[in-house]
Amino acid sequence: MTTTDTSTESPDGITTEITPLEDEAELVTSRSSSGRRAIDIVVRSIVPIVLALIVAALILLALGKNPLQFYGAIIENGLVGQNWENSLVMMTPLLLVAIGLIVVFRGQLWNLGYDGQFLLGGVVVAGLAPQLIAATSPGIAYLVLTLAAIAVAAAWTIIPAWLKAFFGTNEIITTIVMSTIGVGLTNILIEYVFQNPAVRTPQSRAIDPGDMLPYIPGTQVPIGLIVALLVAVIFQFVLSRTSFGLRLDVFGSSAKAARHVGINSRTMTIVLFLISGGLIGLAASMDIFGQWGYMRTNWNPSYGNAIMPFVFLARLSPVGAIPFIAFYSVFATGGTIAAQESGVSVDFLQIVVALILVFMTVTEYVGTKRDLGQSYLPDELKDAMRKPLNALTGRMRK
Amino acid sequence: MSASPTLAPAAGVISLSGITKAFPGVIANDDISLDILNGQVHCLLGENGAGKSTLISILAGMQFPDSGSIAIDGVPVTIGSPKAAMKFGIGVVHQHSTLVPSLTVLENLMLGEGGLMLKEKRAASRLEELSGLLGASIDPNILASDLALGQQQQVEIAKAMWTGSRLLILDEPTSMLTPSAIESLGESMSRLKAEGLGIVFITHKLREAYTMGDCVTVLRGGRKVGELTPERMKSLTEAEAQAEILRAMFGDDLAAAGSIESAAELAGATEAAPEASRVDVTGRPVRLQVAGVTSVGKSMDVSVTDISFSIHEGEIFGIAGIDGHGQAGLAEVLSGQRAIASGTISLEGADITRLGVRSRQEKGVRYVTDDRLHEGTVGNLSVAINLLLKRIGMAPFWRFGQINKTAVNDEAKRLITQYTIRTPSPSTRVGTLSGGNIQKVLLARELGHGARVVVVNKPTYGLDLKSVRLVHDLLRAFAADGGCVVLISTELDELIELSDRIGVISRGSIVGTVQNDGGPDVAERVGHYMIGGRAHDND
Numbered sequence: 001m002t003t004t005d006t007s008t009e010s011p012d013g014i015t016t017e018i019t020p021l022e023d024e025a026e027l028v029t030s031r032s033s034s035g036r037r038a039i040d041i042v043v044r045s046i047v048p049i050v051l052a053l054i055v056a057a058l059i060l061l062a063l064g065k066n067p068l069q070f071y072g073a074i075i076e077n078g079l080v081g082q083n084w085e086n087s088l089v090m091m092t093p094l095l096l097v098a099i100g101l102i103v104v105f106r107g108q109l110w111n112l113g114y115d116g117q118f119l120l121g122g123v124v125v126a127g128l129a130p131q132l133i134a135a136t137s138p139g140i141a142y143l144v145l146t147l148a149a150i151a152v153a154a155a156w157t158i159i160p161a162w163l164k165a166f167f168g169t170n171e172i173i174t175t176i177v178m179s180t181i182g183v184g185l186t187n188i189l190i191e192y193v194f195q196n197p198a199v200r201t202p203q204s205r206a207i208d209p210g211d212m213l214p215y216i217p218g219t220q221v222p223i224g225l226i227v228a229l230l231v232a233v234i235f236q237f238v239l240s241r242t243s244f245g246l247r248l249d250v251f252g253s254s255a256k257a258a259r260h261v262g263i264n265s266r267t268m269t270i271v272l273f274l275i276s277g278g279l280i281g282l283a284a285s286m287d288i289f290g291q292w293g294y295m296r297t298n299w300n301p302s303y304g305n306a307i308m309p310f311v312f313l314a315r316l317s318p319v320g321a322i323p324f325i326a327f328y329s330v331f332a333t334g335g336t337i338a339a340q341e342s343g344v345s346v347d348f349l350q351i352v353v354a355l356i357l358v359f360m361t362v363t364e365y366v367g368t369k370r371d372l373g374q375s376y377l378p379d380e381l382k383d384a385m386r387k388p389l390n391a392l393t394g395r396m397r398k
Numbered sequence: 399m400s401a402s403p404t405l406a407p408a409a410g411v412i413s414l415s416g417i418t419k420a421f422p423g424v425i426a427n428d429d430i431s432l433d434i435l436n437g438q439v440h441c442l443l444g445e446n447g448a449g450k451s452t453l454i455s456i457l458a459g460m461q462f463p464d465s466g467s468i469a470i471d472g473v474p475v476t477i478g479s480p481k482a483a484m485k486f487g488i489g490v491v492h493q494h495s496t497l498v499p500s501l502t503v504l505e506n507l508m509l510g511e512g513g514l515m516l517k518e519k520r521a522a523s524r525l526e527e528l529s530g531l532l533g534a535s536i537d538p539n540i541l542a543s544d545l546a547l548g549q550q551q552q553v554e555i556a557k558a559m560w561t562g563s564r565l566l567i568l569d570e571p572t573s574m575l576t577p578s579a580i581e582s583l584g585e586s587m588s589r590l591k592a593e594g595l596g597i598v599f600i601t602h603k604l605r606e607a608y609t610m611g612d613c614v615t616v617l618r619g620g621r622k623v624g625e626l627t628p629e630r631m632k633s634l635t636e637a638e639a640q641a642e643i644l645r646a647m648f649g650d651d652l653a654a655a656g657s658i659e660s661a662a663e664l665a666g667a668t669e670a671a672p673e674a675s676r677v678d679v680t681g682r683p684v685r686l687q688v689a690g691v692t693s694v695g696k697s698m699d700v701s702v703t704d705i706s707f708s709i710h711e712g713e714i715f716g717i718a719g720i721d722g723h724g725q726a727g728l729a730e731v732l733s734g735q736r737a738i739a740s741g742t743i744s745l746e747g748a749d750i751t752r753l754g755v756r757s758r759q760e761k762g763v764r765y766v767t768d769d770r771l772h773e774g775t776v777g778n779l780s781v782a783i784n785l786l787l788k789r790i791g792m793a794p795f796w797r798f799g800q801i802n803k804t805a806v807n808d809e810a811k812r813l814i815t816q817y818t819i820r821t822p823s824p825s826t827r828v829g830t831l832s833g834g835n836i837q838k839v840l841l842a843r844e845l846g847h848g849a850r851v852v853v854v855n856k857p858t859y860g861l862d863l864k865s866v867r868l869v870h871d872l873l874r875a876f877a878a879d880g881g882c883v884v885l886i887s888t889e890l891d892e893l894i895e896l897s898d899r900i901g902v903i904s905r906g907s908i909v910g911t912v913q914n915d916g917g918p919d920v921a922e923r924v925g926h927y928m929i930g931g932r933a934h935d936n937d
């Protein structure tokens with residue numbers, strides 16, 4: 001950078017001549033900006049988790065528990081020995097639900113009806129699998145019922161999607177309403193249609209343990225995990241390298257630009273909702289076939305709520321979500337047992353998730369301010385600090 | 399704050415010293431120092447990407463400089479946020495609208511006002527007063543998103559005049575105003591100046607700089623390369639001042655381009671006149687025919703009623719009018735973005751009324767929108783992708799739906815060179831380019847590769863003089879090759895220079911058409927229709 005102010009200053013501080021420059025200003029400075037940005041993204045994604053864990057530790061201390069012991073127990077129960085397999089089993093539906101949310105969120109559409117979609121997809125599998133397996137074979141049942149779960153969960157998004165596409169109705173409200181209906185409908189279906197006659201409690205017949213999804217060779221993890229990882233890779237490719245992914249990004253960035261480019265926003269809205277619902281249905285099928293084998297009323301794992309912060313921390317990238325979901329799976333698997341052992345409510349895990357959300361917001365705010373080169377402190381606070389300072393320096397100048 | 403706006407105007411000076419601001423790949427401001435005095439209109443000039451808006455955003459608290467300092471009345475200050483700027487009495491009209499689209503005009507004006515109660519009455523009377531000054535009537539209860547960009551600009555000016563109690567910064571405020579609105583803006587500026595306000599005024603039109611400005615600072619490549627003091631400004635004639643400014647702005651490039659004569663031409667100092675060698679196109683086949691088209695739309699800017707015209711091969715059809723009178727509606731109807739209630743549109747004899755944006759695009763109908771920031775580009779996508787935004791999925795850039803990065807980059811590089819788009823690289827996010835360079839991205843995207851009809855809405859707004867010239871040449875060459883242009887503009891000079899015929903749009907209808915026969919009275923006839931006449935020469 002050369003400083004070239006060749007103009008001569010006149011007494012009033014104003015130059016008197018136009019002074020053309022000889023050399024063109026250097027337009028491009030070499031800088032490893034992309035590398036720095038990558039580091040920045042990693043830092044921004046991890047800092048909130050670290051901060052949340054620290055604050056959670058403080059809360060535990062306040063409750064009179066030993067946080068180190070608690071976190072130790074989480075690692076112990078979530079990773080050590082064969083426990084990592086439990087974490088991976090849990091990861092399967094979480095990752096699929098996460099991708100289902102990523103797809104719509106990228107289009108700035110908010111499908112918050114994941115619970116209803118998941119349970120309806122699940123009840124179709126749990127309710128029909130025992131008979132279908134008996135009538136045909138497990139393989140056919142996996143295929144047919146997975147497709148059915150996908151279809152049912154996707155169908156459950158159609159009303160919100162249609163209302164959004166044609167009337168602009170707020171999809172946050174409609175998906176939540178549909179979700180509530182879906183949860184209720186699931187309970188009714190279990191109790192009145194799929195009830196296991198052999199037991200008194202309201203629950204469906206269970207799939208024979210031998211007919212559940214096979215394990216990945218050498219492990220006790222059902223192959224649903226492979227499906228989930230494959231889906232993540234496929235969607236990563238679709239979103240980042242195909243014309244559909246680009247159209248989706250344009251659509252998500254600006255409705256005006258989308259219209260200008262000729263993207264049909266109605267079709268796009270409906271397609272995105274269907275994909276989202278479909279993936280959540282797939283998650284349900286893999287979860288029932290892989291882990292539970294049956295459903296009872298009022299069961300709601302709420303996977304969507306649990307992974308919500310992580311899809312944003314992963315910046316809506318399917319493959320980027322994998323480590324975050326893996327982290328949460330270990331945390332939740334180990335944490336449930338750790339909480340029971342140390343006498344903390346299991347809801348404490350939800351608090352940690354909420355803390356991550358809070359710190360994520362703070363980190364984003366600070367990061368954006370820094371990108372703009374603005375200071376992090378609110379103006380009021382700075383004024384309060386500056387005033388005495390200014391008074392001081394002012395006096396000194398006199 | 400120790401600096402209060404009640405200080406005597408004589409002491410009033412805002413000094414920037416050694417302001418430097420770098421972005422990845424570009425130094426936007428390089429050690430810039432200048433003093434802004436109260437009671438003066440300080441013009442900031444420079445080509446696209448010179449760093450004007452960056453300097454403004456530092457003053458407005460939107461960006462923070464890497465180094466350098468700002469002092470108000472000799473007291474060093476930090477302007478850490480837009481709110482802080484407001485507290486210092488700095489009002490800003492940014493180059494691109496910052497109005498909140500989902501709020502009404504009135505609510506937008508009240509935004510940022512302190513206090514819990516929104517002072518609706520005061521805002522309304524203020525708007526009335528200001529719109530009187532600007533010579534525009536804007537319904538205060540309309541949504542900001544329903545305003546045309548020119549109207550938004552007027553609301554922004556009103557808003558800035560309100561907050562700017564000591565310094566008013568206007569970043570290209572005249573780019574979308576009609577001549578009469580510019581005139582009344584000039585009057586408001588001199589009144590505010592007389593009241594002791596400092597004004598920073600950015601424009602690409604040297605004539606405005608000369609008539610409205612007291613002193614001039616010229617930036618180039620982020621550096622301050624010249625200055626005209628008030629005394630010097632007074633001692634120069636308009637032509638001399640322009641020559642000096644142009645030499646500083648473009649340096650050697652200008653010398654390479656030709657003599658000072660062409661500089662005067664660049665500056666628009668010569669009378670606007672149609673090309674002498676204009677050929678008669680009336681005998682040629684009709685390319686675009688619009689018959690009785692009425693659009694579906696709720697605000698005036700997007701409504702057109704019973705519009706009919708036809709354009710021949712190689713013809714440039716100008717559309718004159720006050721911004722917000724259906725220009726956007728007409729453009730959108732032609733590009734296929736807006737549904738029509740009745741009427742037909744045909745391209746080379748084939749009915750295209752029912753075709754959507756993409757099919758029309760493939761048939762060669764192109765549209766350069768005036769909303770380059772929100773509609774024309776996607777700010778967080780790269781320059782390269784934005785250059786190909788209308789060709790997503792097409793070979794050779796996408797194969798089997800998969801992007802071919804090499805092909806995309808090669809095409810982007812070609813367009814960047816051809817249109818002299820100033821960007822650190824094709825992968826730079828388009829939203830970080832300077833306003834003029836974003837405009838060039840739009841033009842580069844729409845004008846090439848098999849265009850048959852281009853609809854351009856204010857194609858040169860925000861462009862520096864050289865780029866305006868480039869665009870005019872491009873449009874002319876496009877027409878000379880047999881292309882059709884629908885040229886929508888608020889600048890009469892531009893319309894007269896380029897068009898074969900000029901239609902005047904008012905309240906969504908074409909109220910008259912004037913043959914641009916080179917006669918001395920063309921401007922007058924167009925102006926006549928604009929103010930509501932419906933007399934003779936309809937053709």
Ligand SMILES: Nc1ncnc2c1ncn2[C@@H]1O[C@H](COP(=O)(O)OP(=O)(O)OP(=O)(O)O)[C@@H](O)[C@H]1O
Pocket residue numbers: 421422424425426444445446447448449450451452453493820821830831832833834835860862
């Ligand atoms: N937020 C940003 N990030 C990266 N680069 C930026 C950013 N803002 C501006 N720039 C770069 O800084 C340079 C100066 O831009 P600026 O907007 O100040 O130009 P300008 O003089 O206002 O031009 P115009 O007349 O076209 O509006 C440009 O090269 C632009 O690409």
Ligand SMILES: [Mg+2]
Pocket residue numbers: 450451452493569832833834
């Ligand atoms: Mg600018």
